[in-house]
Amino acid sequence: MTKNPLSSSIVHLYILTFLILTLPFHGNTQNNDPNQEQSILLRLKQHWSNPPSLSHWTPSSDHCTWPEITCDNGHAITKLEIIDKNITNTIPPFVCDLKNLTYIDFHYNYIPGFFPTALYNCSDLEYLDLSLNYLVGTLPDDIKQLSPQLEYLNLAGNNFTGDIPAAIGSLTGLVSLQLVANLFNGSFPLEIGDLSNLEELALSNNGFKPQYIPSSFTKLKKLRNLWMTETNLIGEIPEGIGNMSALEYVDLSVNSLSGLIPDGIFLLKNLTILYLHKNRLSGSIPRTVEALNLQVIDLSKNTLTGTIPDDFGKLTSLTGLALYFNQLSGEVPVSIGRLPQLENIGLWSNNLSGVLPPDFGRYSKLKKFEVPLNQFHGELPKYLCANMELIGVIAFDNKLTGEFPGSLGSCDSLEIVRVHDNQLSGKIPDGLWTLLNLTTLMISNNLFSGQLPDKLMNNQFSGPIPAGISSWERLEVLRASNNLFSGAIPQEFTALPSLSTVLLDGNQLSGHLPSKIISWKSLTTLNLSRNQLSGEIPASLGLLPGLLYLDLSGNEFSGQIPPELGILRLPSLNLSSNKLSGRIPHEFENAAFDSSFLNNSGLCSNIPSLGLRSCRGETMKSNKLSSHFIAAVSSIAAVFFLVAVVYTIYMCRGYRKRSNLSDSTWKLTSFQRLNFTKADILSSLIDGNLIGQGGSGRVYRIPINRSAEYVAIKRIWDNVNIDHKLEREFLAEVQILGTIRHSNIVKLLCCISGKNSKLLVYEYMENYSLDRWIHRTQRPYSSNGISGSVHHVILDWPKRLQIAIGTAHGLCYMHHHCSPPIIHRDVKSSNILLDSEFNAKIADFGLARLLIKRGEPNTMSVVAGSFGYMAPEYARTRRVSEKIDVYSFGVILLELVSGKEAHYGDETSSLAEWARRHFQEGKPIVEALDEDINEPQYFEEINSVFKLGLMCTNPLPWSRPAMNDVLQILLRLQPLGEKINANEYDVAPLLQNSESERSLKCDDSIFTSV
Structure with a gap:
């Protein structure tokens, strides 16, 4: 039967008409079906392993009410804002099945994998934020396939590498492009200049190849x-930057830009923030300034010359001006002191001169006034604290004269004064003495006079130190050398708990020191030193846990040196030019203290290098004893002496046979009470007490004083031909452990040096080393050995977290808190x-290294460390920084979570690499856990520690967190009731020596992060 063409056409016409008529009502029915869109969300939740943070995503509720979801009036999903939900899996392609989606924000999660090209299918996407995740690899060359409507693209805080592709210049709808803090190590393209609608461009903190700012x-x-x-x-900043008339915020700091500052940059009328610090810019600052909206100018740490422009005095919105560490000269324009919004002024280390503008602080809420290391003369401005918000006055190393501003005496906000x-x-x-917030007052080397008031809290010039000083509990540094202070030091002065430095040398103080010093x-x-103090040296000084430098020279102290001082591991001690008597404590009988006791006629020592008379031949005389009693006592003593000599000879012969050691050749240096x-230790170095051995020597567990106490002995250098590498390890360990004290660093009690062998005596650790517990090895010895036997007890998660926190405290x-920092390696x-x-x-600490000062080489001639724990940049470049310890600590975190050893994998991989692959492949973290801690109630904590381990083992050092940040993260994971503050846990930091203090303080300037 033949079809009728007319009928067929009519049918087609009817169908077409029906579709046209129904399109406005039913054209998006499938896409807008609420049930279908909810099913996509539930599928997404399942893909992400049903995270607890999305437990409210249930079929029984309306998905448009979920806080992460935004719907339009037609109940179609337009926004996904899934932020900080611990998402650990990739972004699936079916997200773009939500056809009306215009907004995706998945930032601050742990999303792994490469850039999700599946998002190319979100054809209406306007906003995409994937920042602060774990995305890796390069940005794809076809990134231009993202929606042409895209206005906001934020990929900051990921691990993208390589180049930024030129194709990104095709996303001409972009208003904001943010690629901060990735691992880009290639180049950024000129084509970014084609983004004609761009309002925000953020490329900071990336290791690009050296590159000019493109003129495009x-x-x-x-x-x-x-x-x-x-x-x-x-290179230079393009002169054309002055034509970018919309610029409000410019930050080109911490680069290697050179040449002049373009005149046009100060002609940008909308400019509010200008950061150009830490470059190599030279020449003068442009004289004409029309950017009258400027709020912050930071040109510090360049090589700028010339004078400060007068036009800076027109910047009525200016809150911060940082010009420190340049070569500027001339006077500070008077008008700058009258700026109504000025809060911070930093002029450190220039060649500025003249009188400081007198109106600083008069018309603005000045907070920080820093003008040291210049040639200013005249008086300090008297209105600095007129608006009662001043925090710091730093004006040292100038030629200032006149009186200290009286208004500062009522400045309650004041914390630091350095003049x-x-x-x-x-x-x-x-x-000034009663300001409760004042922590530092440094006024030495001036011409101050007058007496201290009754309500003193800090420093002194003449007259006595009043008892009221006890009210200043926050005082940390007291510098009052070379004044005319007199009278006794009151007991109340020793009640200041925060004091770290007390310099009262060169005054006229007299009387006895307080006998009880308990709060320092x-x-x-x-x-x-150089006072008139008398009486005995208080024994309580020996109980101060952090004391490193003690100078009591040039006084009239008498009596014996208290043996408690020997407990202190003092790198510097000076008791010379006093009236001390008796024998010096044996801990100080070595060449390190050869000038510590001079000009004390009553002191004696059997060490010639100390310059004291010999103690040999001295006897104790007593007129109350009869000659018969003395004779009897002498006879008895002689008998006991002979017995002791015979016994000693017998024991020594036996000992020589066992260990070929002679007690007389050994020297003990103590660091603790x-x-x-020494004999207790030497007589116990037998094989029966051996508990460990490694590359550095043997380790013994030795009972002491017939009690249940033990010490651990590390013995190194068994051979006559001393290995210089072992010698360096020994000296490094003694240097570091002999000068630091912390409850999470093993305590070195003493060292014993012999001709062919050296012994380090440590506190004994009952539960051995961590590796034996988490790896359940049954080796007879560990590589370290300063510990005890392993019990067959499972190390549960709370104990593992406790161990992680303790280790982090020690490294932090x-x-x-040590200066210079200590790198363990x-x-x-x-x-x-x-x-x-x-x-x-x-x-x-045999491999530890003090981090050297800036400007000196910071590489090691030999790479030292252990496979699996060694940071890749250290193995490759031998560069030493704190980040190599952070990497190693990250490996320990992964060990605590997984139970696997650091070298887990094949011969070319490690636990850190395995864990990173496991995470990037989207595998559940639960599959990586040690079976001993696979307990649901701790999973969130374990999950966080696993991710923290990945952060710490990031291949690039600058992407790893600092140890103080790592510690704070771990502390937040503690159960309530067990939390402790890191500052309460750590002991006082080591002291900066006075010569390096100035450079340290300069780097602490307020403008380093304005």
């Missing part, structure tokens, strides 16, 4: 924010020792 960037006429800090920029090394005179305002737990330096003798102390689980309560202590 100056075509970005709508650009408001330009952020390119630490992007390895070189030392000037020619200031007159009396310090009485009220943070004190590291005490200098009372000891309850054992080494990195952030061999952090590993076998060097984490555990006491009876499973408190962690870091051991084996």
Whole structure:
């Protein structure tokens, strides 16, 4: 039967008409079906392994009410805002099945994998934020396939590498492009200049190859924010930057830009923030300034010359001006002191001169006034605290004269005053001593006079130190050398708990020192030299845990040196020019103290290098004893002496046969109060007490004083031909452990030196090393050995977290509270020792290194460390920084979570690499856990520690967190009731020596992060 063409056409016409008529009502029915869209969301939740943070996503509720979801009036999903939900899996392609989606924000999660090209299918996407995730690889060359409507693209805080592709210049709808803090190590393209609608460009903190600022960037006429800090920029700033009229925020700091500052940059009328610090810019600052909206100018740490422009005085919106560390000269324009919004002024280390503008602080809420290391003369401005918000006055090393501003005496906000090394005179305002927030007052090397008031809290000039000083509990540094202070030091002065430095040398203090000194737990330096103090040296000084530098020379102290001082491991001690008598404590009988006791006629020692008379031949005389009694006692003593000699000879012969050691050749240097003798140690170095051995020697467990106490002995250098590498290890360990004290660093009690062997005596650790617990090895010895036997007890998660926190405390102390910082270089689980309560202590500092000062080489001639724990940049370049310890600690975190050893994998991979692959492949973290801790109630904590381990083992050092940040993260994971503050846990930091203090303080300037 033949079809009728007319009928067929009519049918087609009807169908077409029906579709046209129904399109407005039913054209998007499938896409807008609420049930279908909810099913996509539930599928997404399942793909992400049903995270607890999305437990409210249930079929029984309306998905448009979920806080992460936004729907339009037609109930179609337009926004996904899934932020900080611990998402650990990839973004699936079916997300773009939500056809009306315009907005995706998945930032601050742990999303792994490459850039999700499946998002190309989200054809209406306008906003995409994937920042702060774990995305890796390069940005794809076809990234231009993203929606042409895309306005906002934020990929900051990921691990993208390589180049930024030129194709990104095709996304011409972009208003904001943010690629901050990735691992880009290639280049950024000129084509970014084609993004004509761009208002925000953020490329900071990437290791690009050295590159000029492309001139094409100056075509970005709508650009408001330009952020390119630490992007390895070189060359000059394009002059055309002055044509980018919309610019409000410019940050080109911490690069290698050179040449002049373009005149046009100060002609940008909308400019509010200008950061150009830490470059190589030279020449003068442009004289004409029309950017009257400027709020912050930071041109510090360049090589700028010339004078400060007068036009800066027109910037009525200016809150911060940082010009420190340049070569500027001339006077500060008077008009700058009258700026109504000025809060911070930093002019450190220039060649500025003249009188400081008198109106500083008069018309603005000035907070920080920093003008040291210049040639200013005249008076300090008297209105600095007129608006009662001043925090710091730093004006040392100038030629200032006149009196200290009286208004500062009522400045309750004041915290720091440093006006030392000037020619200031007159009396310090009485009220200054009662300012409760003042922590640092440094006024030495001036011409101040007058007496201290009754309500003193800090320093002194003449007259006595009043008892009211006890009210200033926050005082940390007291510098009052070379004044005319007199009278006794009151007991109340020793009640200041925060004091770390007391310098009262060169005054007229007299009387006895307080006998009870109990609150100076943070004190590291005490200098009372060149006074008229008398009486005995208080034994309580020996109980101050942080004391490192003690100078009591040039006084009239008498009596014996208290043996308690021997407990202190003092790098510097000076008791010379007093009236002391008796024998010096044996801990000080070595060449390190050869000038510490001079000009004390009553002191004696049997060490010739100390310059004291010999103690040999002295006898104790007593007129009350009869000659018969003396004879009897002498006879008895002689008998006992002969018995002792015979016994000693017998024992020594036996000992020589066993170990070929002679007690007379050994020298003991103590760092703690000891309850054992040298003989106790030497007689116990037998095979029966051997508990460990490694590359550095043998380790013994030795009972002391017939009690239940033990010490651990590390013995090195068994051979006559001393290995210089072992010698360096020994000296490094003694140097470091002999000068630091922390409850999470193993305690070195003493060292014993012999001709062919050296012994380090440590506190004994009952629960051996961490590696034996988490790897359940049954080796007879660990590589370290300063520990005890392993019990067959499972190390549960709370104990593992406790160990992680303790280890982090120790490393945080080494990195952030020691000066210079200490780099261990061999952090590993076998060097984490555990006491009876499973408190962690870091051991084996044979490879440790003091981080050297800036400007000196910071590489090691030999790579040292252990496979699996060694940071890749250290193995490759031998560069030493705190980040190599952070990497090793990250490996320990992964060990605690997984139970696997650091070298887990094949011969070319490690635990850190395996864990990173496991995470990037989207595998559940639960599959990586040690079966001993696979407990649901701790999963969130374990999950966080696993991810923290990945952060710490990032291949690039600058992407790893600092130890103080790592510690704070771990502390937040503690159960409530067990939390402790890191500052309460750590002991006082080591003291900066006075010569390096100035450079340290300069780097602490307020403008480093304005």
